[in-house]
Amino acid sequence: xxxxxxxxxxxxxxxxxxxxxxxxxxxxxxxxxxxxxxxxxxxxxxxxxxxxxxxxxxxxxxxxxxxxxxxxxxxxxxxxxxxxxxxxxxxxxxxxxxxxxxxxxxxxxxxxxxxxxxxxxxxxxxxxxxxxxxxxxxxxxxxxxxxxxxxxxxxxxxxxxxxxxxxxxxxxxxxxxxxxxxxxxxxxxxxxxxxxxxxxxxxxxxxxxxxxxxxxxxxxxxxxxxxxxxxxxxxxxxxxxxxxxxxxxxxxxxxxxxxxxxxxxxxxxxxxxxxxxxxxxxxxxxxxxxxxxxxxxxxxxxxxxxxxxxxxxxxxxxxxxxxxxxxxxxxxxxxxxxx
Amino acid sequence: xxxxxxxxxxxxxxxxxxxxxxxxxxxxxxxxxxxxxxxxxxxxxxxxxxxxxxxxxxxxxxxxxxxxxxxxxxxxxxxxxxxxxxxxxxxxxxxxxxxxxxxxxxxxxxxxxxxxxxxxxxxxxxxxxxxxxxxxxxxxxxxxxxxxxxxxxxxxxxxxxxxxxxxxxxxxxxxxxxxxxxxxxxxxxxxxxxxxxxxxxxxxxxxxxxxxxxxxxxxxxxxxxxxxxxxxxxxxxxxxxxxxxxxxxxxx
Numbered sequence: 164x165x166x167x168x169x170x171x172x173x174x175x176x177x178x179x180x181x182x183x184x185x186x187x188x189x190x191x192x193x194x195x196x197x198x199x200x201x202x203x204x205x206x207x208x209x210x211x212x213x214x215x216x217x218x219x220x221x222x223x224x225x226x227x228x229x230x231x232x233x234x235x236x237x238x239x240x241x242x243x244x245x246x247x248x249x250x251x252x253x254x255x256x257x258x259x260x261x262x263x264x265x266x267x268x269x270x271x272x273x274x275x276x277x278x279x280x281x282x283x284x285x286x287x288x289x290x291x292x293x294x295x296x297x298x299x300x301x302x303x304x305x306x307x308x309x310x311x312x313x314x315x316x317x318x319x320x321x322x323x324x325x326x327x328x329x330x331x332x333x334x335x336x337x338x339x340x341x342x343x344x345x346x347x348x349x350x351x352x353x354x355x356x357x358x359x360x361x362x363x364x365x366x367x368x369x370x371x372x373x374x375x376x377x378x379x380x381x382x383x384x385x386x387x388x389x390x391x392x393x394x395x396x397x398x399x400x401x402x403x404x405x406x407x408x409x410x411x412x413x414x415x416x417x418x419x420x421x422x423x424x425x426x427x428x429x430x431x432x433x434x435x436x437x438x439x440x441x442x443x444x445x446x447x448x449x450x451x452x453x454x455x456x457x458x459x460x461x462x463x464x465x466x467x468x469x470x471x472x473x474x475x476x477x478x479x480x481x482x483x484x485x486x487x488x489x490x491x492x493x494x495x496x497x498x499x500x501x502x
Numbered sequence: 503x504x505x506x507x508x509x510x511x512x513x514x515x516x517x518x519x520x521x522x523x524x525x526x527x528x529x530x531x532x533x534x535x536x537x538x539x540x541x542x543x544x545x546x547x548x549x550x551x552x553x554x555x556x557x558x559x560x561x562x563x564x565x566x567x568x569x570x571x572x573x574x575x576x577x578x579x580x581x582x583x584x585x586x587x588x589x590x591x592x593x594x595x596x597x598x599x600x601x602x603x604x605x606x607x608x609x610x611x612x613x614x615x616x617x618x619x620x621x622x623x624x625x626x627x628x629x630x631x632x633x634x635x636x637x638x639x640x641x642x643x644x645x646x647x648x649x650x651x652x653x654x655x656x657x658x659x660x661x662x663x664x665x666x667x668x669x670x671x672x673x674x675x676x677x678x679x680x681x682x683x684x685x686x687x688x689x690x691x692x693x694x695x696x697x698x699x700x701x702x703x704x705x706x707x708x709x710x711x712x713x714x715x716x717x718x719x720x721x722x723x724x725x726x727x728x729x730x731x732x733x734x735x736x737x738x739x740x741x742x743x744x745x746x747x748x749x750x751x752x753x754x
Binding site: 393 | 547550551552571572573575576577580581583586587588589590591592593596600601603604606608609610611612636656
C-alpha cells in the first residue's frame with residue numbers, strides 16, 4: 164500500500180469508480196445550452212416511451228442525443244483509453260516515464276488518420292489507417308532501439324526520431340490538403356472532442372472497449388511483466404508473446420482514440436502516476452482506477468471547455484497546459500517515492 | 503529432481519560458455535565458484551533457460567528443458583536473481599505473489615490458493631509480518647529473503663541462486679545459508695548457487711563446480727575437491743587452505 168490506510172484507500176477507490184457515472188450525468192446537462200436535471204430525466208424518459216412525456220422540447224432531444232451524448236461518451240472512452248494505455252505501457256517498459264507519445268504511437272496514429280482524412284475522405288473510417296501507422300511507428304521504435312528492454316535513453320531518442328519522422332510526414336499530408344480540410348485537420352490535431360459524431364463512435368467505441376477489456380484482464384500479469392525480462396521469463400511468462408499482446412492492445416485503443424480526437428497529451432502520463440501515488444503500484448488496482456480517473460478528468464476538462472467560454476479551446480491544449488505543471492509538481496514533490 | 507547438463511554451449515560476442523557433462527541431484531547444494539568473468543552467472547541463467555539454450559543440452563528428469571513451454575519450465579526450475587531492481591514499489595505480498603505466474607493464466611487473477619502459497623512462502627523465510635511493507639523499505643538482506651520467498655511460491659524443485667549473499671553482513675549471510683540448507687534438507691530441493699566466498703562455498707555446499715573462462719575446471723564433492731593446487735589453478739594466485747575447528751579457511 165502507499166501512504167493510505169486500507170479502509171481509506173478502499174473508500175477512495177469506490178469514490179473514483181463511481182465518479183465517472185456522476186460526472187457523466189452532470190456533463191450531459193452542462194453546455195452553452197444548459198439542460199436542468201429534471202429536463203434531462205424527462206428527455207431520457209421521452210426516448211424510452213415518447214407518449215409519456217409529450218412536453219419535452221425537441222431541442223432537448225436533439226442536443227442531448229445528437230450532440231452531447233456522443234461527445235460525453237467519447238470523452239469518457241478517450242480518457243479511459245489513454246490512461247490505461249499509459250499505465251500498461253509504463254508497466255511493460257518498467258518505466259513510469261513511458262507513454263504512447265514517447266513510443267511514437269500518437270504521431271503514427273495521427274499521421275495515419277490525417278492521411279486517411281485527406282486522401283480517402285471523411286466517409287472512410289480514419290481508425291484503420293491510424294492503427295496501421297501507429298503499429299508501424301511503435302514497431303519502428305522498438306526495432307531501432309534494439310530490443311524493447313534496452314536502455315530508456317535509447318528508447319526515448321528513438322521515439323523522438325520516429326515521432327519527428329511521422330510529424331514530417333503529417334506536414335506533407337497537410338501540404339496536400341485543401342484549405343477546408345486543412346482547417347478541420349488543424350483543430351483535430353490539437354486534440355478536440357467537438358467533431359464527435361455517432362458515426363465515429365460506432366467504430367472507435369467497440370475498438371476501445373475491446374482493447375480496454377484485454378488490458379483489464381491482463382492487469383495482474385502486468386505486475387509480472389514489469390519485472391526484468393529475465394525475471395519474468397524465469398517466472399514462467401512467455402515474454403515476447405505477452406509483450407506483443409499488451410503493446411497491440413495499447414496501440415489499438417490509442418489509435419482508435421487519436422483517430423477521432425487528435426493528440427491529447429499528458430493524460431496517459433499523469434493519470435497512472437496519480438493512481439499509483441494513491442493506491443500503490445499493483446496493476447490490479449492501477450488499471451481499473453486509471454480508467455475511472457482518466458474518464459473523469461477528461462469529462463471535467465470537457466465540461467470546463469464547454470461551460471466556461473463561448474468558443475471552444477481544443478481539449479488537447481487544456482490537458483497539456485494543466486498536465487505539464489501538475490507533472491512537474493509531482494516530480495518535485497515525490498521524487499522517486501511513488502515509483 | 504535431478505538436472506543433467508549434457509553439452510551446454512552459449513556464446514556472447516566476446517565470451518563463450520561450454521559445459522560438458524554435469525549432474526545435480528535433489529537435496530544437494532552445489533556451489534559454483536570461480537573468478538569474475540568465469541561464466542558462473544551465464545551458466546546459471548542457461549540452466550534456468552533464462553538465456554536461450556539449444557535443444558538436447560539440458561535435461562530435468564529426462565525431459566529436455568529447451569522443448570518445454572515457459573509455464574511448464576517455471577514449475578520445474580526457478581532462477582533467483584542476485585538483486586531485484588524494480589521501478590515500481592510493490593508490497594512484499596504482491597511481489598511474492600508474482601511467483602505464482604506459472605500457475606495463473608495470463609488473463610486471470612491469482613486464486614486464493616495462490617495467495618496462500620505466497621503467504622506460506624513468506625512465512626518460510628521468516629518475513630510473515632512484512633506482507634504489507636513496500637519493497638523499497640526493506641534492507642538488502644530482507645530483499646534477498648523476499649526474492650527467495652518468491653522463488654518458493656513458484657514451487658519448483660530446482661532453485662538457481664545467483665550470489666545470494668553478496669553485500670550481506672555475516673549474520674544475514676549465515677541466515678541465508680541456513681535457509682538454503684533447510685530447503686535442501688526439508689523440501690528436497692536441488693540447489694545451485696554461485697558464490698564468491700570460497701569458505702562459505704565449501705562449508706555450505708555438498709558439491710562444488712569450479713569454473714574458469716567459460717569452462718568447468720573441476721567438480722566433485724566439496725570436501726574432496728577443495729584443494730590448494732586447484733584454487734591456485736583457478737584463481738591464478740597463491741592460496742593456502744588451513745583448517746580451524748573443522749572449518750576450511752583460505753589464506754591468500
